[in-house]
Amino acid sequence: MTSVGEILARLTDRLRVAGIPSARLDARILLAYALAVDGTQVFSHPERRLTAAEADQVEALAARRERREPISHIIGQREFWSLPFKVTSDTLDPRPDTETVVEAALSHMADRQAPLKLLDFGTGTGCILLALLSELPYASGLGVDVSQAALAVAADNAKALGFDRRAGFVFGDWGRGIDGLFDVIVSNPPYIPEQEIAGLEVEVSAFEPKGALAGGPDGLDCYRAMAPDVMRLLKPGGIAVLEVGQGQAEAVSLILQNTGLVSIGVRRDLAGVARCVVVSRSAERTK
Numbered sequence: 001m002t003s004v005g006e007i008l009a010r011l012t013d014r015l016r017v018a019g020i021p022s023a024r025l026d027a028r029i030l031l032a033y034a035l036a037v038d039g040t041q042v043f044s045h046p047e048r049r050l051t052a053a054e055a056d057q058v059e060a061l062a063a064r065r066e067r068r069e070p071i072s073h074i075i076g077q078r079e080f081w082s083l084p085f086k087v088t089s090d091t092l093d094p095r096p097d098t099e100t101v102v103e104a105a106l107s108h109m110a111d112r113q114a115p116l117k118l119l120d121f122g123t124g125t126g127c128i129l130l131a132l133l134s135e136l137p138y139a140s141g142l143g144v145d146v147s148q149a150a151l152a153v154a155a156d157n158a159k160a161l162g163f164d165r166r167a168g169f170v171f172g173d174w175g176r177g178i179d180g181l182f183d184v185i186v187s188n189p190p191y192i193p194e195q196e197i198a199g200l201e202v203e204v205s206a207f208e209p210k211g212a213l214a215g216g217p218d219g220l221d222c223y224r225a226m227a228p229d230v231m232r233l234l235k236p237g238g239i240a241v242l243e244v245g246q247g248q249a250e251a252v253s254l255i256l257q258n259t260g261l262v263s264i265g266v267r268r269d270l271a272g273v274a275r276c277v278v279v280s281r282s283a284e285r286t287k
Contacts, residue, residue, distance in 0.1 A: 002055060005046030007031065011062055018066045026071055033075045034058045068202035081131035085157050090149035092212040093203075094127040098188050098243055100275040102131045104267040105184055105241045108278065112136050114183075119233060120144065121174055121187035121226055124212060126154030126167065128186050133163045142182075144172040147211065174222075175229025185230055185240040189222035191215040191248060219245055223255045231259040234281040239264070241278050249274035 002010075008027055015023035032039040034057040035050070050058070064074050072078035072087040072094075079085070080094035081102055087093055106112070116139040120129035123143030133139055145151050151169045158167040172178060192213045197205055204213070215222050223242065230240050240261070244252045249266045257263055261279040269275040 002050055003046060004031065004035075004042055004048045004050065007050060007055070007058060008042060008046070011058065014062060015065060018068070020065070020068070026065055029071055029075065030061045030065060031058060034061055068206065070203045070207055073207060078125075080125075080127040081134065083127075083131060083134060083161060085125045085127050085130075086153055086160065087125060088149070088153055089207060090147060090209060091125045091153050092188070092208055094125055097269045097271075097273075097275055098128065099131070100267055100269045101128055101186055101188060101241050101243050102135075104276050104278055105132060105186055105239065106135055107267075108239045108241075108264075109136070109184075113138055115139065116183040117181070117235075118142070119178070119182040119185045121185065121229075122146075122189045122212070122222075123154050123169060124150050124188070126157045126169065128188060129154075129167060130158055130161055130163050132184070132186070133166055134161070140166045141168070142178070143167065143169040144174070144178065145169070146171065146173055147209070150209075150212075174226045175233050178229070178233060180233070181235040181238070182233055183235050183238045185234055185238070186242070187226065187240075188243040189215065189226060191219045191222065191243070191245040193217060193219040215245075219248060220251055220255065223252050227255050227259045227261075230256065230279075231261055231281065234261070236281050239278060239280050241267075241276050243276045244274065246273050249277050253277045253279070 011027040012024045015026055028039055028042050032042050070093055077084055078087045078094050118141035120143045123145045126143050129141045129143045143154050154169045158164040190213050194214045253263045256279045262282050264278050264280050266274040267276050
């Protein structure tokens, strides 16, 4: 029988040869998942011997990662905003960069105890909406998506995190069929130019849903489609925070401003990239 320490070293080398930069981290995650233990136990008990069934399980997981299937798809989960989110092949994998949207939205809220109404276009796993609800105890939110499968994942996440009484999810094409006004609108829409998708890392191009990636020839189609609904559904004085791709902030801001929204800045991610644009609906325009 092989020990945990031995198989960790072997698995790390195998993933490194496959071209995976995070080979050791991924090996530890896969091994911990196969053994149903906390990741720290992989290091603290390297002498533990694997059973034949456990070794087979590790082999099956390793083969999937070797083909560059995302870790989140393999273990079915990804952490976002320090919360665990169920992830499937029907949803975009929540990424740390997207936490910038949450940070930007929260930074513009004067009263986090207020009964705010939130709207999330293209909700996917529901990660943005549910992360905000975790910080806003009296807020409620609606997530919209064109994928029924993604909506089911989002609903599962809301229930698992205890937010199902404050979060609803509906099938829809941006704001079509939605009425009322919202204090905060957020979105991480598809923004990759279609011709660039094939050149993305394999984990993205081969395994993530194309509908959650492709933003048309220039990557801006979804913003053009969404902008009128953002203007219509945003409460006077409310804010909208939209994630954008690298180099898109100025163009997206202009699209939103052309509907009558007021730009109040951009927010950069940890790499210094302008990751989201923030706009408001002026109260004066409703008079």
